[in-house]
Amino acid sequence: MAVTLKDIATKAGVSQAAVSIALGSSGRIAEATRERILKIAQDLGYRPNLLVQGIQTGRTQTIGLLMKFTSGYEAKLFEGIYAGLSARNYAPIVMCPDENGKELEQVHALLDRRVDGVLIRPVADALWEDHLIQIQQRGVPIVALDTEIQAADPHIDFVGTDDHHGAQVLAEHLLELGHRRFGVVSRGVFPDPLFARAQAFIETVGAAPDTTCEERTAGWRDGRYEDNAARALLGMNNRPTAIFGTTDDLADIVAQVAADRGLSIPQDFSLVGFSDTVDLRQVRPVLTTVRQSAFEIARKAATLLLDRINEKHTPGTQRKPRESILYDPELIVRETTAPPPGA
Amino acid sequence: MAVTLKDIATKAGVSQAAVSIALGSSGRIAEATRERILKIAQDLGYRPNLLVQGIQTGRTQTIGLLMKFTSGYEAKLFEGIYAGLSARNYAPIVMCPDENGKELEQVHALLDRRVDGVLIRPVADALWEDHLIQIQQRGVPIVALDTEIQAADPHIDFVGTDDHHGAQVLAEHLLELGHRRFGVVSRGVFPDPLFARAQAFIETVGAAPDTTCEERTAGWRDGRYEDNAARALLGMNNRPTAIFGTTDDLADIVAQVAADRGLSIPQDFSLVGFSDTVDLRQVRPVLTTVRQSAFEIARKAATLLLDRINEKHTPGTQRKPRESILYDPELIVRETTAPPPGA
DNA sequence: CTGAAAGCGCTTACAG
DNA sequence: CTGAAAGCGCTTACAG
DSSP states (O other): OOOOHHHHHHHHTSOHHHHHHHTTSSSOOOHHHHHHHHHHHHHHTOOOOHHHHHHHHSOOSEEEEEOOOOSHHHHHHHHHHHHHHHTTTOEEEEEOOOSSSOHHHHHHHHHHTTOSEEEEOOOSOTTHHHHHHHHHHTTOOEEEESSOOOOSSSOOEEEEEOHHHHHHHHHHHHHHTTOOEEEEEEOOOTTSHHHHHHHHHHHHHHHSTTOEEEEEEOOEETTEEOSHHHHHHHTOTTOOSEEEESSHHHHHHHHHHHHHTTOOTTTTOEEEOSBOOGGGTTSSSOOBEEEOOHHHHHHHHHHHHHHHHHHHHSTTOOOOOOOEEEEOOEEEOOTTOOSOTTO | OOOOHHHHHHHHTSOHHHHHHHTTSSSOOOHHHHHHHHHHHHHHTOOOOHHHHHHHHSOOSEEEEEOOOOSHHHHHHHHHHHHHHHTTTOEEEEEOOOSSSOHHHHHHHHHHTTOSEEEEOOOSOTTHHHHHHHHHHTTOOEEEESSOOOOSSSOOEEEEEOHHHHHHHHHHHHHHHTOOEEEEEEOOOTTSHHHHHHHHHHHHHHHSTTOEEEEEEOOEETTEEOSHHHHHHHTOTTOOSEEEESSHHHHHHHHHHHHHTTOOTTTTOEEEOSBOOGGGTTSSSOOBEEEOOHHHHHHHHHHHHHHHHHHHHSTTOOOOOOOEEEEOOEEEOOSSOOSOTTO
16 A cells, blocks of 8 residues: 555656665666656655665664653653654664563563664663673664663663762862761662762762761652651751752752751751752752753763664774763752851 | 574474464464474574564554653653553654654654554644644554644544543632632643643633632743743732642742742642642642643553554454543642631 | 465665 | 666465
C-alpha cells in the first residue's frame, strides 16, 4: 500500500537501483534523471522504510536511552538529550530501569531493535555493568550521563557535572563569609555523585584552620528524603553555622525543619544546596546553590554518542580514547548565606 | 556476525523455516524438534532482529510518543506510559513537539520507523491535527492523553482527567464552607484543560445564590507563570474569600503573593489548586487540591493504544467505537481551606 | 510434520 | 551513467 522504490522506478522508467541512488544512497547518477526521480518521489508521497534501511546499512538512526523519570530534573535532562538527537535526525527509544531485575530484558529490547548507540543515566546499581559490557561487545557505543560508570574494563564515555569542584566552590564561599562550624546533609555511597559532593566539601572546609564538620545521612522513604539528618544537625548543642545539603531538595528539608523550630535563615545559620532546582526557586528564602546545566550536559552527552556512532561507521578512523567531560557548576549566591551569627 | 536463523538451522540440521516456526512464528512443528531447536538457539545466544520481523509482520512492537517534557508532571505521565507498554513488551520512540514548525518531520520520523501506534499528549496547537489525520490514514491508531483532540473527523481515543467534575468538587467544597466571594486564576483557551476547569468552577459557584466570581489570567514568561493575576485578585477592594488556581502551581503563586502582602491562608482567604503536584506538598500551608492520577491515566492510555493495535491485527474483529475515558479526580482537603473570615 | 521458495523494501557491488 | 542481480534476516504460503 505504501509507495515503494519500485513504484517510483516504474513511473520514471528507470531501475529500482537508480531510484535508490537518486534518493541518497551511494552511487552516481545524471543530474537530470535524479531530479526527475526526486520529483516523482515527492508527487507520490514516497517515504523511506527506515526498518529496511536499518537492515541494509546497519544504522537505524535510533539510539537507546536508559533512564528513570522521577522528577523535573529528568525531564530537563531529556530535553537536552532530545535537542542533541533531533539536530541530527536521531530518535530515542526509551527504557526505564526499575527494580524488577529486568535489566537484561531491557538491554535486549534495545539491541533487538538495533539501536545505533546507548545513552545511559546510571542508577546506583552495579547489576547494570555486566549488561553494558554486552552492549559494547556488540560494537554499540555507550555514553554515560550524570553519573559515571565504574566498571573497570569498558571505557564508557562520560558527561556530567564536576561535583568535586562545585562542592569546593560552595565551601569556599562559606569560608569567606567567616563560617567555621559546618554541617553536611547527604545521602548515598560511592558511585553516587552526592557522595562525591559531600567528600569534596568536607575536604575543603577541613583544610581551613579551626573548622569542624558534622555529616548526617538522610533517609529515603516513599520517594522522598526524610528529615532525620536535618533534625540531628539542627538539634546539636553546638549547632553548625553553615549547612550544605548535597542536593537542593535536601537543603530544602533543612529549611523546613528550621522553620518548624523557629530558626531563621541566614540569621541563625547559612544554608547551601546543589543543582539550582527550578521547582525550589519559589521557596523563600531563595537558596544559595550551584547551578548545573542539566540541559547542556544532556545535550553534550547525546552529541558525543552520535560522534561515536559516526566514528564507528567511518572507515579508517582511529577510535578516539575515552572521554570524560565535566561541566563546571556555577555559584549562585542568593538569600540563604550570610556571615555567621555574631560575626 | 550476530547469530541468525540460518546458523541455528545448520547446527540443528533443519530448515530455516523450521527454526522460525520453533521460535514462535505461525506453523506446526514436532515438540521434540522444537525443543532441540530452542536449546540450540539459547546456546548460541540467538537474538531476533526486530527490524526484520517488523518488515515481515507489519508490527515493530514499538509505538511513537509525542509529548513535551517540561516538569515532574510529564515525568510521572511517562512512568505510567512506560508501565503500560513494558507489560506487553512494547517500547516507545519519543518525539518532543517544539515550536519550530517541525511537526510534520516528527510525524514522519515516527512513521518511517513503522511504529505500530501513536500516543500523543497534545499541546494547545491546532497545527497538529492535520498531521494526525495523516497518521490515521496510514492505519496507525492514535490515542490522546491528558488533553482531548478537537479535530472533527478522526475519532481519536482519549484518556484524561474529568476536569469539569474536579473543578465542581472544589467549588462545592468551598461553598459548603460558606464562601460566596470567589476568584479564579487561570490560563489558556479552549482546548486547554485549564480552561475547562475555570469554566466548571465558575458555573458551579454561579449556580449558588448570592455569589460573585472574578477570573484573572496569569501570564507566562520564561517557562513560568507570572504573578499578575494573583496580584490583581488580592489587590481588589472587595477581595475574594476563596481563590481557585486551576493548577497547583498557579495556586502556589497566589500563596506567594499573599505572603508578600502579609495575608494568611486560610485565615484571610481560602485557596485551592488542581493536580496534587508532589513538588508542592512541601510548601506550607499544604494546599487543598484535587488529585489526578497522572500515572494511572497515562498507563490506561498506553494500554488502550495497545488494545487498538491488537484489534487492528486481529482479523474479523469489528473496530470498536471511539473511547473517551475520564478519571475522576479526588478531593484532598488540607490546610488552605476554612470558612471565610468573620464566619 | 518439514523443506524449498518467494517475498518484505531496500542497498550495494558488479557488469555493461 | 544505468541496469540486473544478489543479499540483509526473517515470515509465510505452498508443496511434499
